[in-house]
Amino acid sequence: xxxxxxxxxxxxxxxxxxxxxxxxxxYLSDPILHRLEDAAVLPAPGGxxxxxxxxxxxxxxxxxxxxxxxxxVNGTINDLSMQGARPLALSLxxxxxxxxxxxxxxxxxxxxxVACEYAGVPVVTGDTKVVPxxxxxxxxxxxxxxxxxxxxxEIATGRVREGDIILLSxxxxxxxxxxxxxxxxxxVAGNLRxxxxxxxxxxxxxxxxxxxxxxxxxxxxxxxxxxxxxxxARATNLCMEIKEEDLAMHGEVRAxxxxxxxxxxxxxxxxxxxxxxxxxxxxxxxxxxxxxxxxSESCIVGKVTKKYPGRVVLTTVSGGTRLVEPLSGxxxxxxC
Amino acid sequence: xxxxxxxxxxxxxxxxxxxxxxxxxxYLSDPILHRLEDAAVLPAPGGxxxxxxxxxxxxxxxxxxxxxxxxxVNGTINDLSMQGARPLALSLxxxxxxxxxxxxxxxxxxxxxVACEYAGVPVVTGDTKVVPxxxxxxxxxxxxxxxxxxxxxEIATGRVREGDIILLSxxxxxxxxxxxxxxxxxxVAGNLRxxxxxxxxxxxxxxxxxxxxxxxxxxxxxxxxxxxxxxxARATNLCMEIKEEDLAMHGEVRAxxxxxxxxxxxxxxxxxxxxxxxxxxxxxxxxxxxxxxxxSESCIVGKVTKKYPGRVVLTTVSGGTRLVEPLSGxxxxxxC
Numbered sequence: 271x272x273x274x275x276x277x278x279x280x281x282x283x284x285x286x287x288x289x290x291x292x293x294x295x296x297y298l299s300d301p302i303l304h305r306l307e308d309a310a311v312l313p314a315p316g317g318x319x320x321x322x323x324x325x326x327x328x329x330x331x332x333x334x335x336x337x338x339x340x341x342x343v344n345g346t347i348n349d350l351s352m353q354g355a356r357p358l359a360l361s362l363x364x365x366x367x368x369x370x371x372x373x374x375x376x377x378x379x380x381x382x383x384v385a386c387e388y389a390g391v392p393v394v395t396g397d398t399k400v401v402p403x404x405x406x407x408x409x410x411x412x413x414x415x416x417x418x419x420x421x422x423x424e425i426a427t428g429r430v431r432e433g434d435i436i437l438l439s440x441x442x443x444x445x446x447x448x449x450x451x452x453x454x455x456x457x458v459a460g461n462l463r464x465x466x467x468x469x470x471x472x473x474x475x476x477x478x479x480x481x482x483x484x485x486x487x488x489x490x491x492x493x494x495x496x497x498x499x500x501x502x503a504r505a506t507n508l509c510m511e512i513k514e515e516d517l518a519m520h521g522e523v524r525a526x527x528x529x530x531x532x533x534x535x536x537x538x539x540x541x542x543x544x545x546x547x548x549x550x551x552x553x554x555x556x557x558x559x560x561x562x563x564x565x566s567e568s569c570i571v572g573k574v575t576k577k578y579p580g581r582v583v584l585t586t587v588s589g590g591t592r593l594v595e596p597l598s599g600x601x602x603x604x605x606c
Numbered sequence: 607x608x609x610x611x612x613x614x615x616x617x618x619x620x621x622x623x624x625x626x627x628x629x630x631x632x633y634l635s636d637p638i639l640h641r642l643e644d645a646a647v648l649p650a651p652g653g654x655x656x657x658x659x660x661x662x663x664x665x666x667x668x669x670x671x672x673x674x675x676x677x678x679v680n681g682t683i684n685d686l687s688m689q690g691a692r693p694l695a696l697s698l699x700x701x702x703x704x705x706x707x708x709x710x711x712x713x714x715x716x717x718x719x720v721a722c723e724y725a726g727v728p729v730v731t732g733d734t735k736v737v738p739x740x741x742x743x744x745x746x747x748x749x750x751x752x753x754x755x756x757x758x759x760e761i762a763t764g765r766v767r768e769g770d771i772i773l774l775s776x777x778x779x780x781x782x783x784x785x786x787x788x789x790x791x792x793x794v795a796g797n798l799r800x801x802x803x804x805x806x807x808x809x810x811x812x813x814x815x816x817x818x819x820x821x822x823x824x825x826x827x828x829x830x831x832x833x834x835x836x837x838x839a840r841a842t843n844l845c846m847e848i849k850e851e852d853l854a855m856h857g858e859v860r861a862x863x864x865x866x867x868x869x870x871x872x873x874x875x876x877x878x879x880x881x882x883x884x885x886x887x888x889x890x891x892x893x894x895x896x897x898x899x900x901x902s903e904s905c906i907v908g909k910v911t912k913k914y915p916g917r918v919v920l921t922t923v924s925g926g927t928r929l930v931e932p933l934s935g936x937x938x939x940x941x942c
Contacts, residue, residue, distance in 0.1 A: 273708050293712060297719035319655060321752050323697035324733045327741075361659035363748045365701070372609050376629060383633035397660045397748075401940060405663075407741040412699045412733075414750030416657050604737060 320355030320417035322346055325363075327410050329604040331378070333452045335444075335463030338411055339378035341540060341606060343385035343393075344468045346413040348489045351470040352543070354425040354477055355417030360386070362396040363412035368403045378409065389468040391415070423477060429485040430506045435552035436572035439472060439543040439565040440465065441518045442495060446537025447526045449605050458529070460522025467541030472562045476545065479558045483551035488544045491606055493597045496535035498544060499582045500596035510582045512572030512594075535584070536597050538605045546574065656691030656753035658682055661699075663746050665940040667714070669788045671780075671799030674747055675714035677876060677942060679721035679729075680804045682749040684825045687806040688879070690761040690813055691753030696722070698732040699748035704739040714745065725804040727751070759813060763841045765821040771888035772846065772908035775808060775879040775901040776801070777854045778831060782873025783862045785941050794865070796858025803877030808898045812881065815894045819887035824880045827942060829933045832871035834880060835918045836932035846918045848908035848930075871920070872933050874941045882910065 324345050331338040343360065350357045362382065366375070386392055393413075444465040451458050469489060476484060490498040495517075499510040519534060527534045541564065547555050552570060559565035577583065582594035662678040679696065686693045698718065702711070722728055729749075780801040787794050805825060812820060826834040831853075835846040855870060863870045877900065883891050888906060895901035913919065918930035 293715060297715050319752065321695060321697060321750075322731050323699045323748065323750055325699040325701050325735050325748060327701060327735045327737050359657060361657060361750050363659045363661040363699070363750070365661050365663060365746055379629060379633050395658050399661050399663045401663050401743065404740070405743040406746070407737065410701055410742070410746065412659065412661060412748035412750070414657075414659055414697050414699070414748070416655065416752055
C-alpha cells in the first residue's frame with residue numbers, strides 16, 4: 271500500500287475497495303458496516319431503521335440537469351431505497367469555502383428544498399462549517415438519511431441466483447459524461463443532462479408488487495454499471511452477462527463518450543436503478559418499473575449465469591464478447 | 607446580508623444564526639429542523655429515533671488530547687445525548703485531500719475505532735471522497751448519528767423555568783484554547799489538552815435517576831458556554847445568572863486565555879454537559895453527575911431568574927456584574 275492517499279482511493283474502484291478492506295475494516299469491525307451495502311439496516315425497537323451517508327464534492331457544482339444540492343438529496347434517498355427502505359429524513363452537513371457566492375449557496379439550498387419536496391423526504395437536522403479560502407472548493411455537502419424498512423423482504427447481494435434477470439431503469443452514463451464535459455468546458459451537440467432523480471417511488475412500486483422476487487438492487491453511481499456488476503459477480507462468484515444492444519444510451523452521450531475516449535459502462539449514473547430478480551417475475555417487474563415516471567425507459571439488460579464465475583461479460587453489438595473488469599486506475603474524481 | 611460567505615457564517619455566533627434563519631429556513635420548512643435542537647427526534651414506528659449530523663474541519667487535525675477522528679465520534683454522540691437519546695449508531699463520511707499521509711489517516715481511523723469501542727456506539731455506514739491537492743485541507747469528517755429515546759422525558763429549551771439551576775460537568779475552554787495555541791505554535795507551560803469525550807454515560811445516569819427534573823441539556827461547543835447560555839436566554843426570555851467563581855478552569859487554560867486575549871466563556875468545549883434542572887433536585891443531579899468519570903468535576907454554576915430577561919449576567923470574582931453577549935464577529939474558525 272502506498273504511503274499517500276491518491277485520487278484512486280476515492281474513485282469507487284479497486285483502490286477504494288482496498289482502502290476499505292485493508293484499513294477501515296482493520297479497525298472498524300461492526301458486522302453491519304462490513305456488509306458494505308449502501309445503507310445500514312439496524313434492528314431497532316418496533317422496526318428496522320435504515321441509515322446512510324454520502325458526501326458530495328462534485329465539480330462543477332452547477333451542471334446541466336442539476337447541481338450539488340439536489341444531487342446530495344437524491345443520492346442519499348437512493349442509497350436508502352436500494353436497501354428497500356422508505357426514506358424518512360435527511361441530515362445536511364455543509365462545508366463552505368470562505369468567499370462562496372451567497373447567490374450560489376441560495377440557489378443550492380433552494381434546489382435542496384425542491385428536491386426534498388418532490389421526494390417527500392425532509393431535512394431534519396444540519397450543520398454548517400466554513401473553512402478559509404483555498405482550504406475547500408466552494409461547497410462540499412454531506413447528506414445522511416434514515417429510512418424505515420416496513421416489510422420483511424431481504425434485499426441482499428447474497429440472494430442473487432443463477433438464472434436471475436438483470437434490469438436497468440433507463441439510459442447509461444448521463445450524469446458522468448455531463449460532469450466531465452462541463453468541467454472540461456466541452457461543447458457537445460445535443461442536450462447532455464445529469465439524470466439525478468430519486469428512486470424511492472420506483473422501488474416502492476416494485477417491492478409492493480413483486481417484493482420477494484427482488485433479490486438485490488443498486489444505483490450504479492461512481493464506477494458505473496460495470497463496476498457495480500463486477501462487485502456483485504465477485505461477491506456471488508456468478509457470471510453477470512449483459513448485452514450491449516440492450517443498454518440504452520442517449521445519442522449525445524454515446525458521441526461524447528467516443529469523443530473523450532470514455533467507456534459509458536464506467537461512468538456514473540445518478541438516477542438509475544439496477545434490479546436483479548427472479549426470472550419468472552422479470553416481465554411483471556419490468557412493467558411495474560416502466561409504469562413509474564423515473565423508470566419509464568427501463569429494460570432487461572442481462573442475466574445471471576455460471577459461464578465465467580465471478581466475472582462480467584458483455585456481448586457486443588457485433589456479436590463478440592468482452593470481459594468487463596472492475597474499474598482500476600484512471601480515476602474520475604469529483605463526479606458526485 | 608452580504609454577497610459572500612464569510613468565516614463568520616461558520617462561527618456558531620450571530621452570523622451563523624442569521625444564515626440559518628434568513629436563508630436555510632426560507633426554503634427548508636420542516637418543523638423538526640426548525641426546533642434547532644442538536645439532534646432531530648422523529649416519531650417512528652415503535653419509538654422515537656434521534657438523528658444528528660456534524661462535519662469536522664478542525665485545524666490542526668492532531669492536537670494534545672485527541673485528533674479529528676475521536677472528536678468526530680464524541681461530538682455526534684454528544685449531540686444525540688443532549689436530546690436524551692441513547693446513541694445507537696454512527697455514519698462516517700470522509701473527504702480526503704490528495705496527498706494526505708496514509709499514516710495520518712490510519713492514526714485517525716484507529717482513534718475513531720477506539721472512541722467507538724469506549725462509547726459502545728459503532729460506525730455502521732460510511733463514504734469516502736478524495737479531492738485534488740489544494741481543494742480541501744488534509745481531511746474533513748462528517749459523522750451522523752442515530753439514537754433511540756426510550757423514555758418520555760422531554761428535554762427542551764421550552765421547559766426552562768425561573769428558579770432552575772444551571773450545572774456544568776467540569777472545566778471551561780479546554781478544547782478551544784488547545785486548538786488555538788496548537789495552531790499558533792504557542793508553547794504554553796502546563797498541560798493544555800482537549801476535553802473531547804462522550805457524554806452519554808453521564809446523561810444516561812442523570813436521566814435514569816432524576817429524569818423529569820432535567821429541563822434542558824447542551825454541550826457548549828462552538829461559541830462556548832457564553833453563546834449557549836445567550837441562546838437559551840433569548841429563546842426563553844429569562845435571565846441566566848452565572849458566577850465567575852463557580853466556573854472551574856485549569857490554571858494553564860486561564861493563563862493561555864490571558865496571553866491570547868481570549869474570553870474562556872466563548873471558547874469551545876468538547877466534553878462538557880450543561881444541565882438546567884429543577885432546583886429541588888439540583889443537589890441530587892450534581893451528585894449523580896459527579897459519580898460518572900466524565901462528570902467528576904461537575905459544579906452548580908448559576909441559576910435562572912427574571913433579573914435581566916433574555917440576557918446572561920456574570921457576577922465576577924470581584925463582585926461586579928457584566929452582561930455576556932452572544933458571540934459575534936471575531937470568528938474562531940476550524941475549532942471542531
